Amino acid sequence: MAPSPTFTLPKASPVTHRFIxxxxxxxVLRQFFLLRRVxxxxxxxxxxxLDLVLADKTGTLRARVWEEALKRCPTPLVECEFVAVKGRVETYQGALQATLEFIDTVAHLRSQGRALAAFGPDVVHVHEPFAPSTGLWALLGARAPLVATFHSGAEPARLYDALAPVLRRLARRLAxxxxxxxxxxxxxxxRLGGTFEVIPNGVDTERFAVAEPARLGPGRKLLFVGRLDARKGFRLAV
Incomplete structure (x- = not known):
């Protein structure tokens, strides 16, 4: 089996993934694997x-990419390629498996860096700049001022903690x-230090202000929009 990939950050120590x-x-997974099966x-x-088998030198991990995440897969996946993934480890029928919200080939991500250099933007805005996806490659390859938006409020974040010394150095590039x-x-x-401006996700209120109410029939109804995360307050509703 090929060795697990090592991704070298500029002016920093190599960052390797957590073994299977x-x-x-x-x-939470934000790292690289060998794609053994698709x-x-x-x-x-x-x-x-997609039903996948991810691998490194210590073993294999089954993974699923469900319909909504599958729509965001930018390139076809080919067995025996290295891939960058983002997702979460779960237990299914007594064994560990991963549910992925993002997956892309390392080759495609590298091509994104070349495209960015050719385009020559005046400003680059990346989302979750330290996730192993297009945003990270933009952060590493951009020569223009960088604006970064951070979305995750999840704790604990062990991998984030472990990589914090390296990420703080990269974060200096953010304007x-x-x-x-x-x-x-x-x-x-x-993890990174520095000053953050809080700008909540926007909602087009005019679009919903003129919406026709749904005919749901008698009785109480509850609509919850958001992740089942403690800070979202679902427990207060039920």
Whole structure:
């Protein structure tokens, strides 16, 4: 098996991923793997998803990319390529597996860096600049001023903590740091330092102000929009 990939950050020590044999349920993945197997499948409802096997030198990890995340996959996936992934480790039928919200090939991400250099933008705005995706490659390759928006307010973040000394050096390249919430600002500030401007995600209120009410029938109804995260307050509703 090929060795696990090492991604070298400029003027910093190499950053390697957490090995599969070390993973535990609930951990967040933002790293690289060898893509051992790809299968295109469908749920009982006919919705498409990917059934993957990720690998490194310590073993393999089954992973799923469900329909919504599959729509965001920028390139076709080919077995035996290195891929960058973002997701979470879960337990399914007694074994660990990963549910991925992002996956792309390392080759495609490198091509994004070349495209960015050719375009020559005046300003580059990246989202979650330290996730192993297009934003990270833009951060590393851009020569224009960088604006970064941070979204994650999740704690604990063990990998974030471990990489903080390296990421702080990279964060010096950011001209403006934005967070979508106080929680996201707190998580990023704790690891990176610096000043963050909180700008919440926008909502087009005019679009909903003229919406026709749904006919849901008698009885109480509850609509919850958001992740099932403690800070979202779902427990207060139920």
């Amino acid at each position: 044999s070390q993973l535990q349920e609930g951990e 299968e295109h499948r469908r749920t009982k409802d006919g919705k498409p998803f 403006v740091r934005i967070a979508v919430s106080e929680a996201a600002a707190r998580v990023a500030r704790r």
